[in-house]
Amino acid sequence: MKKALKILAVILVIVAMLVAYNYSKLNIISGYSAKNMSSSVFVAGRAPAFTDSTDNSFAPINFARDFVDLQKKYASASVYGLMERKAIYRKGLGSVLIDDDYDITQETPIPFRSNIARMVPYPYGNMKQKDTTFANIDYAKIENEVQYAFAEVDGEDVKKTRAVLVIYKDQIIAEQYAKGFNKDSKILGWSMTKSLLSTMYGVLQYQGKLNVWDKAPVDAWKKDERNAITIHNLLQMNSGLEWEEDYGKISDVTKMLFLEKDMTASQIEKPLVGKPNETWYYSSGTSNLLSGILRKQFANHQEYLDFPYVEFIDKIGMHSMLIEADMEGNYVGSSYGWATPRDWAKFGLLYLHRGDWNGTRIFDDSWVDYITKPTPTSNGRYGGHFWLNAGGFHPDVPKDMYSANGYQGQRIYIIPSKDLVVVRFGLVGKDGTDFNKFLSGICNAIK
Incomplete structure (x- = not known):
């Protein structure tokens, strides 16, 4: 006892x-x-x-x-x-x-959604793809790399991969899911949502309703040195504003995501610690500030909520997609986009086709050049809310590769020179998977 x-x-x-x-x-x-x-x-x-x-x-x-x-x-x-x-x-x-002040009985606007059944094969419709074999693809090598992404190490699932999807010339050439997941499973993209947010700006730019080179419309900055910051600087994460992006402690990003009522305001309050266009720093606060600026482009809250679905997401058939909002109804553009792997892959294909979705233009061809232009001082790693390989971070992968990246290894890789989109989802990122090996193996399998 x-x-x-x-x-x-x-x-x-x-x-x-x-x-x-x-x-x-x-x-x-x-x-x-x-x-x-x-x-x-x-x-x-x-x-x-x-x-x-x-x-x-x-x-x-x-x-x-x-x-x-x-x-x-x-x-x-x-x-x-x-x-x-x-x-x-x-x-x-x-x-x-x-929080304790939130009124759970209040009515909140609901984004308008449309789900039109398109009787053509994926990715442009809901029909099954025809079996297609490409003579220039080593399918055994592709399969080896997919299995690598799921392989256990000493009997332990250290990679914790949930989904892999490889699309070549609009055709799925490999697709695999972990136990409990399938093509209809919605998966959180985390910071891949930042690239969705960037695309919303690309759509508005194409429609002539916004100019990313204009100064950021933030009233609190009008009378101080932050007045020089442009929307372009924010999209490139190059504003020079103070921010701490550390998920291992109480930091600016964890306070914003888990304590704030209005997530669009956190970055606004920060002072300059560098110069705009000369000080690159990855900031989820910047992304949510951009979500707030986006909201200002519309006459009312309903139009803001409808916009990404009506003008972009549902137009390309990403009907499973849902972007979550904060207590004030702002889209959490930094982190909270959900969709099935196949719908996330459609997003990659939209960029592979430079904004043209089967004859419907979503954003201008030049937007791809814009978001893939390296941010000054990022060493070729970052563009307009997309990650880049321009600096050779993945040394054995084509340098024209760019990607939407999220926490725990969520990825949409777009590789134009290979006509390729590769999607990977899981619970562990680079600590479990060598993405350079994984991607280079897939690329080398296509001659």
Whole structure:
């Protein structure tokens, strides 16, 4: 009995130490867990137990305990009963973390969606593709690289890949999913959403409703040196504004995503620490500021919510896509876009075809040149809210490759010289997968 009590006492001490060490983080830990759980269940349709054992299973998020109400459509989480947070589901807007002041009874606008059945093969319609064999492709090598993406190491699933899709000349030449996932599974793109946001600017630029070279319309900057910042600077993450993008602690980005009511305001408040067009720094705050600027381009909230779906997303048949919004109804353009792997791949194909979707122009051909022009001081790694290989970061992959990248290794790779789009989703990024090897193997299989 005494031995059991001693063991219990030791456990309690360890727990107390862990809680004390992470106390300042508890709000964010429980917030992440509740938000991720709510979105996984109510946006993606996955089971709470599955989400707990996979998406929310890493430290320190696994300290949180979740509760899900399937009828009222919310999830809550706390760490040993401390710092409880709640995330609710709103139709058309996804899940959102709320605070005590949020009125859950308020009506929120719902984006207009259209889903027209197109009786032609994927990617331009809903029909099955015809079996096509390309003489210039080494299919065995393609299969080897796909298997590499899913392969276990010493019996452990260290890569945690969920989906791989390889499309050549609009034809799926490889497609594989982890257990529990299939072509209809919605997956969170995390920061791939930034590239969706950039595309919205490309659409407005094409329509003549906005000029990215204009100064950013931010009232708080009009009377100080930040007045020089342009929309272009923001799209290139090159504004010179202060920001801390660190997910391992309480930082600007974690406070914005898990504590803020209006995520478009966080970057506005920051001072300059560099010069516009001379100081590249990756900032999710910048992306959400751009979402706020986008909202100002429309007469009302409903038009803002409708715009990306009416003018872009549903036009190319990405009907599974959902971009979540913050408490104020702003799209969280930094992080919260959901879609099936096949629909995410359509986004890559839209860029591969330089804005032309089977005869319908979504944005101007020149927009691709714009977003793939390297940002000054990024060493050829970044463009207009897209990642680049211009600087040879992936040394064995064509330098014209560019990509939409997200946390934990979410990727859409566009490789024009190979007429290729490669999509990969998972829970572990470069720490589990050598993306240079993976991509170069696929590219080398196409002669």
